[in-house]
Amino acid sequence: MLEGLMQDDFPLTLQHPLERMRSCHPGAQVVTLTDSGIVRAGFGEVCERIDRLARALGSLGVEQGDRVATFAWNNQRHFELYMAVPCVGAVLHTLNIRLFAEQLTYIVNHAQDGVVFVDGSLIGILAPLAPTFESVCTYVVMGEGDLDALPNALGYEDLLARAGSDSEGPFQYPELDERQAAALCYTSGTTGNPKGVLYSHRSISLHSTAALMTDALGLSQHDRALVVVPMFHANAWGIPHGAALAGADLVLPDRFLQAEPLAKLIEAERPTIMGCVPTIFADLLRYADEHDVDISSLTNAACGGSAVPEKLMRDFEERHKVNVFQAWGMTETSPVASYSRPPETGAHDDAYWTLRAKQGKPLPWVAARLVEDDGAHTPWDGSSTGELEVRGPWVTSGYYNDESGEDRFDEGWLRTGDIASIDEHAFIQITDRAKDVIKSGGEWISSVELENELMAHPDVIEAAVIAKPDEKWAERPLCCVVMREGAAADAEGLVEHLRDRVAKWWLPDEFAFVSEVPKTSVGKFDKKILRKRLSEDALEGRVKVRA
Numbered sequence: 001m002l003e004g005l006m007q008d009d010f011p012l013t014l015q016h017p018l019e020r021m022r023s024c025h026p027g028a029q030v031v032t033l034t035d036s037g038i039v040r041a042g043f044g045e046v047c048e049r050i051d052r053l054a055r056a057l058g059s060l061g062v063e064q065g066d067r068v069a070t071f072a073w074n075n076q077r078h079f080e081l082y083m084a085v086p087c088v089g090a091v092l093h094t095l096n097i098r099l100f101a102e103q104l105t106y107i108v109n110h111a112q113d114g115v116v117f118v119d120g121s122l123i124g125i126l127a128p129l130a131p132t133f134e135s136v137c138t139y140v141v142m143g144e145g146d147l148d149a150l151p152n153a154l155g156y157e158d159l160l161a162r163a164g165s166d167s168e169g170p171f172q173y174p175e176l177d178e179r180q181a182a183a184l185c186y187t188s189g190t191t192g193n194p195k196g197v198l199y200s201h202r203s204i205s206l207h208s209t210a211a212l213m214t215d216a217l218g219l220s221q222h223d224r225a226l227v228v229v230p231m232f233h234a235n236a237w238g239i240p241h242g243a244a245l246a247g248a249d250l251v252l253p254d255r256f257l258q259a260e261p262l263a264k265l266i267e268a269e270r271p272t273i274m275g276c277v278p279t280i281f282a283d284l285l286r287y288a289d290e291h292d293v294d295i296s297s298l299t300n301a302a303c304g305g306s307a308v309p310e311k312l313m314r315d316f317e318e319r320h321k322v323n324v325f326q327a328w329g330m331t332e333t334s335p336v337a338s339y340s341r342p343p344e345t346g347a348h349d350d351a352y353w354t355l356r357a358k359q360g361k362p363l364p365w366v367a368a369r370l371v372e373d374d375g376a377h378t379p380w381d382g383s384s385t386g387e388l389e390v391r392g393p394w395v396t397s398g399y400y401n402d403e404s405g406e407d408r409f410d411e412g413w414l415r416t417g418d419i420a421s422i423d424e425h426a427f428i429q430i431t432d433r434a435k436d437v438i439k440s441g442g443e444w445i446s447s448v449e450l451e452n453e454l455m456a457h458p459d460v461i462e463a464a465v466i467a468k469p470d471e472k473w474a475e476r477p478l479c480c481v482v483m484r485e486g487a488a489a490d491a492e493g494l495v496e497h498l499r500d501r502v503a504k505w506w507l508p509d510e511f512a513f514v515s516e517v518p519k520t521s522v523g524k525f526d527k528k529i530l531r532k533r534l535s536e537d538a539l540e541g542r543v544k545v546r547a
């Protein structure tokens with residue numbers, strides 16, 4: 001082999017974006033919404049605080065490879081931890097604040113976290129669990145909060161003040177290997193215990209670079225990114241790291257995630273980019289429809305985490321001049337692996353929207369394939385489906401200290417558990433989670449497609465479709481829907497609405513009119529709970545209908 005003569009040993013570590021924040025974009029801003037209004041800091045000032053934090057981590061005895069946990073909303077201090085912890089060689093473990101108590105205990109003990117940084121506003125949730133954490137020696141409270149509620153608790157600002165500043169000589173970050181672990185996130189685990197995905201400096205660096213691609217999120221120094229997707233979920237889709245690299249402003253809503261404060265924040269701060277799940281976008285749309293508020297600065301909102309209804313994207317564009325694009329990914333894929341940006345050929349006609357409603361093309365460096373039950377590869381014809389498998393430098397190769405014995409890999413490819421088709425333009429369309437598909441009379445019915453078509457009805461707020469056991473067909477779709485107040489449509493009306501939109505044998509013969517679709521800790525429809533209610537005959541509002 002004739003080796004190339006490039007500087008291939010230049011490490012892809014987060015120390016590089018940190019340095020760029022300091023030297024290339026000191027004026028870029030971190031904006032946080034707080035109880036007492038907006039707090040702003042320039043990247044230059046934030047870097048100075050990150051250096052102090054890096055020093056402070058040393059004083060707490062944190063060493064390379066140690067896990068440092070956060071239990072926090074999206075705010076400036078959390079961002080400081082995002083940079084400081086990996087840059088000293090330790091591992092940032094973002095705890096999902098919405099998990100059940102037993103899962104949090106399991107995760108902290110499994111990760112062997114030594115220090116936990118907790119928002120003062122979240123102490124009430126964390127403190128009762130502290131006695132169950134085996135490895136935690138120190139808590140650091142961020143913002144106002146009762147230090148006495150936790151053992152060995154320090155205040156974040158005190159810690160930084162005591163850590164000193166660059167006047168004592170600049171902080172010397174250690175030399176790191178790009179393959180070194182930088183961050184740890186646990187999957188929200190629909191079966192069994194949550195599993196840890198351990199990101200490396202290299203994987204985060206490459207994934208953040210992808211966040212700057214125009215065919216993906218397209219983050220640049222001219223953007224302001226509103227990060228609604230939690231920083232405790234899959235690195236907030238890489239937006240904080242991408243913003244550091246690009247020099248984009250970060251707008252962080254802390255715990256103010258309801259439609260009203262978000263809409264007001266958008267109107268006041270004029271972000272260009274935003275990332276969050278469809279349920280929050282749907283709330284924002286309802287609010288913007290009913291109030292006089294200008295959210296049109298959002299020229300590039302990214303939505304994902306579950307399928308994004310086409311109608312939601314169309315309504316945003318037509319009524320508010322907001323472009324919402326769909327992304328697909330998983331905690332295991334850092335998370336963004338595909339993005340739906342069809343070519344702009346002029347008017348947004350039906351063909352364009354058909355592509356926009358798909359999950360999009362795999363990003364550069366992400367390889368995708370579809371595999372059938374017998375191992376055969378599914379053709380990319382836009383209709384044949386198989387399990388989606390992916391490979392790439394920001395896709396996990398295994399789980400951290402996994403004891404489950406479950407094998408999610410196929411010749412080095414990650415089996416995603418998503419069923420999909422891929423068309424001739426390489427646009428992926430997720431038709432279901434493998435465990436959510438409905439098999440009726442030996443044929444597949446896509447619950448995602450039925451949900452999208454139902455949510456296109458003006459009276460339907462939410463729709464989650466699950467399989468119902470059926471003597472004749474093995475399974476039939478049962479549509480759990482939340483109707484708008486004062487809705488005129490009933491079950492028959494919904495079937496009529498679906499009649500021209502889906503195959504005849506997909507038409508549901510039963511609905512459950514529920515007051516709310518239960519959600520998981522990361523805001524997705526929790527069909528597990530609906531299935532459980534169905535099996536226990538506890539599902540409310542059931543109505544049979546003749547299709």
Ligand code: AMP
Pocket residue numbers: 187188234303304305306307308326327328329330331332335359416417418430433522
């Ligand atoms: P998580 O690891 O919690 O982010 O969940 C990943 C899973 O969310 C994927 O395997 C998909 O099932 C689902 N998901 C994420 N984005 C989308 C999307 N745009 N459309 C459909 N499903 C999605």
